[in-house]
Amino acid sequence: MPTCQQCGYKWGWIEAFFKMFTFKKRLRCSSCDSSQYVSKKTRKLLSLFIFITLLIVPLISFGVPKGYALVFEIVAYALVIIMMPFIYKLSNKDEPMW
Secondary structure (H helix, E strand, C coil): CCECCCCCCECCHHHHHHHHCCCCCCEECCCCCCEEEECHHHHHHHHHHHHHHHHHHHHHHCCCCHHHHHHHHHHHHHHHHHHHHHHCCEECCCCCCC
C-alpha cells in the first residue's frame, strides 16, 4: 500500500484506489496534506500492464476460442485494477522517467 514519505501515513486500499484514478501528477496525503508523487519504479512497472491488452492476439492465434480469450482479458483487467493500489509506491519529488 502507498505510504506517505513525509509523515509515514499508510493509505488504505479504497483511498489509494480512488486517488489512482484522479490522473493528477501530484497526489495529496490525507494526513499531512503534503504533495506525493508516484515513484519512477512504480510508473515503469505500471506501464508493463499495457501489454495485457496484447495477450488476446496470441491466445486467438493459438486456437483459443474468442469467448475464452475475452473472459481471460476481462479477468486480467479486473485483477490488475484490484492489485494496483498494492503496487503503488510514493515519492516526495517528481522523478523523471529517464
